[in-house]
Amino acid sequence: MLIAPSILAADFLHLEKDVETINRYADIIHLDIMDGTFVPNISFGFPVVEAVAKVARKPMDVHLMIVHPEKYVERFAKAGAALISFHYEAAQEESGAVLDLIHSCGCKAGIVINPDCPVEKIFPYLDKADYVLLMSVFAGFGGQKFIPETLDRIKAVRKELKRIGRPEVDIEVDGGVSPSNAGELAKAGVTLLVAGSAVFKAGNPAEVIDLMKNAK
Numbered sequence: 001m002l003i004a005p006s007i008l009a010a011d012f013l014h015l016e017k018d019v020e021t022i023n024r025y026a027d028i029i030h031l032d033i034m035d036g037t038f039v040p041n042i043s044f045g046f047p048v049v050e051a052v053a054k055v056a057r058k059p060m061d062v063h064l065m066i067v068h069p070e071k072y073v074e075r076f077a078k079a080g081a082a083l084i085s086f087h088y089e090a091a092q093e094e095s096g097a098v099l100d101l102i103h104s105c106g107c108k109a110g111i112v113i114n115p116d117c118p119v120e121k122i123f124p125y126l127d128k129a130d131y132v133l134l135m136s137v138f139a140g141f142g143g144q145k146f147i148p149e150t151l152d153r154i155k156a157v158r159k160e161l162k163r164i165g166r167p168e169v170d171i172e173v174d175g176g177v178s179p180s181n182a183g184e185l186a187k188a189g190v191t192l193l194v195a196g197s198a199v200f201k202a203g204n205p206a207e208v209i210d211l212m213k214n215a216k
Contacts, residue, residue, distance in 0.1 A: 001182065002192045003209050004028035004061055004172070007052065008043055009196030015048075016055050018200060023057040025206045027213075028083070030174070030194045033076070035066040038090055039140030046079050053080025063112065063174070063194075065139045066090065070098050077105035085110030085133050085172075088122050099128040110172065114139055115147050119156050126164060131192065132157055137175030146176025151188045158189030179208060182215035 003026045010018035022029050029052060034043040053060060059082035066072065069086035076084055084102045088111055091098045095111060102109035108130040111122050115135055122132065134153055137144035154171055161169050173185055174194035182193060193212055202208045 001186055001190070001213050001215060002027040002170070003199075003213050004030040004192060004194045005199040005205075005209070006030040006032055006174070006194050006196035008032045009200040011200070015052070019052055019055050021199075021205050023055075025209045026199075027058060028192070029056055029058050029060045030196075031060060031062050031081075033062060033064050033066060033072075034140060038067045038087065039065045041140045046075060049076065049079040049081070056080065059083060061085070061110075063110075063133065064090075070094070070101055073098070073101050073107075074105050077102075077107050081107055083108040083110060083131070085112050085131070087112045087114070087139070088125070089114060089117055095122070095125045096128060099125060103128075112139075115150065115153075119153050119160075122157075123160055126157075126161060126166060126169065129169060131170035131172055132161075133172040133174060133194075135175050136173050136177065144176055146178075146181055150175075151184060154185065154188040154190055177212070179211040179215065182212040186215050 005022050034041045036042040061083040062076050062081040064086045084107045099109040110131040111129045112133040136146050136150040170191045172192040173190050177193050177195040178198035199205045
C-alpha cells in the first residue's frame with residue numbers, strides 16, 4: 001500500500017518539517033488545490049506547491065478541486081507535480097481531453113469523483129487514467145468521517161479495471177482514512193491511501209504511516 005499524506009493537514013508554520021516526514025516515511029506528497037467555487041473552501045496555490053517542490057524527494061500528487069482544471073494543468077506541472085488529478089464533475093464530457101493534456105505535460109493523470117457521483121460515469125475514461133481517486137468524504141474540507149459506502153464503489157471500479165484489462169491502475173481513496181479502516185480499503189482494492197489528519201495530528205506520524213502501509 002502506498003501512503004500519500006495530505007499537507008492540507010500539515011503545520012504551515014513548519015511545512016518543511018512535515019514535508020520531510022513524508023520524504024522519510026511515506027511515498028507521495030498529496031496537495032489539495034481548492035478554489036472556493038468548485039468546493040466551498042480555499043486552500044493554497046502555486047507558491048505553496050513551488051515551495052514544497054524545493055524540498056520534496058517524493059512525487060507530488062496535485063488534486064485539483066477546481067473549475068476549468070484544463071486552464072491550470074500546465075502550470076501545476078511546471079510547478080513540480082508528478083501526478084495531477086481533476087474531478088469528473090468539473091470536466092464532464094471533456095474528461096478525456098483533460099487526461100490527454102495532463103499526459104502531454106509529462107505527468108501521470110488521475111480522474112476523481114465525489115461520493116454522490118455514480119462510479120459508472122468515469123468508466124469511459126478508465127482506458128486513459130493512470131489512477132482513479134474516489135473521495136470517501138465530500139471534497140472541500142479536511143477531518144470529515146469516512147463514508148462506508150465507498151467500499152462498494154472501490155470494488156465496482158476495481159472490477160471494471162480488471163474487465164478492461166487494466167488491473168495495474170491505482171485506486172486512491174481520500175477522506176477519513178486512518179489505520180482503523182486501511183485494512184478494509186486494501187481488501188476492497190485500494191492501492192494508494194491519502195491521509196491528512198490521521199498522520200499530522202498524530203503523536204507519532206511515522207508509526208501511523210507504517211500501520212497504514214502494512215495494513216491487510
